[in-house]
Amino acid sequence: MFWGFRLEFKQSLRTKKLWVILGVMMLLYIPGFYLQKSSGQEIETVGQAVSTLINGINGLGSFFIGILALLIGATAINSEIEKGTLRVAMSKPIKRLSYIGGKFLAHTAVLLLALLLTTVIGIIGVVWLGAPVKGQLITDSLLLNGLLLLAMVQLVALGYILSTFIKSSNTALGVALVVMFVVFMIMPSVIQFMAAKDTLLSENPDWQAYQEKSKEYQTKYLFYVPTTQIDVIVSDATVIEGDIANPSIEYVGIGHAIKSNPTNLFNLAFLTLVYLAIAFYRFLRMDLR
Incomplete structure (x- = not known):
């Protein structure tokens, strides 16, 4: 397994799509901090800092890294068969399970590096904007990265x-x-419209009811969209009380948000295991010619 991990890890770091996607993401991500600084907006609390990281990393970052993750996986096996390198690898004293296990761990490590790079830049950005460097900022950043890595x-x-x-x-x-x-x-937009239709487009529009219905529908109908499940989880990192005109906002943390949404966390973990089981079983049974 270590042989497959080392080989795939080196190959993944040399792929153009990894650095192109990360480069495009950074070109879109970094200027946001500069524009925020230029407009005079500063970050004074950990809650504001983590909210900025959530908007950046969970928004822009997860979209681009999500594309990278799916593309890496979609060409992991068939491209090796096309090149003939898989048959060469299988001619060595290595089992199929060890080979695909090492490949999977290598891809996980590459995505972790991409997430950490994004997070480091994000933390540097919020500190530059005046955010206090406290333990909760680091802890919540790590928890957010753990969720994103699972996705x-x-x-x-x-x-x-x-x-x-x-x-x-x-x-x-x-x-x-x-x-x-x-x-x-497409699917998240459809679900958001369904929630709006049941609440905001009714005779008595209710914004709070829309938020609750949106969360319910996202959990129920978008359980297969990992980034949406994370959106639902991190939305509870901030508690908003009072009316719309004078809201009271309290930051309670990513850890509290995770504890408050066990169903969404289960969706993330369970589907990951199901997909891996299907992929590993298929690889162990497939014709590699």
């Missing part, structure tokens, strides 16, 4: 399923992009 691992596992069922790597890439478009853009 990205789920997308890698989903990509593995595509890679083991679709022989052509180019076709698998196309299918992966369609999945990203439908899962990340």
Whole structure:
């Protein structure tokens, strides 16, 4: 397994799509801090700092790294078969389970590095904007990264399923992009409209009822969208009380948000295990010629 991990880790770090996606993400991410600084907006509390990280890392970062995760997984196996490198690897004294296990761990490590890079830049940005450097800032940043890593691992596992069922790597890439478009853009918009239709578009529009209904629908109908499940979880890191005109905002932390949403955390973990089980089983049984 270590042999497969080391080989795949080196290859993944040399792929152009990794650095292109990270480069594009940084070009869009970093200027946001500069614009916020130029406008005179400063961050004074840990809650404001983590909220900024959530908006940046969980928004822009998770979208781009999510694309990277799914694309990495979608070409993990079929591209090796096309190149003939998988047959060479299997000619060595290594079992299939060890090979795919090492490959999966390597991809997880690469995504973790990408998330950590994004987080480090995010923390530097919020500190530059005046955020206090406290233990809670680091702790909540790590918890947020843990959630995001679990989501990205789920997308890698989903990509593995595509890679083991679709022989052509180019076709698998196309299918992966369609999945990203439908899962990340179309379905969340449909669910948000359903929640708005039941609350805001009724005779007595109620914003609080919309938020509660949106959370309910996202948990129930978008359980297969890992980033949406994270959105639901981190939304409870801040408690808003009072009316719309004079809201009282209290930051309670990522840890509290995770404890408050066990169903969403279960959705993340359970589907990841299911996808991995399907992908590993398929790889162990498939014809590698």
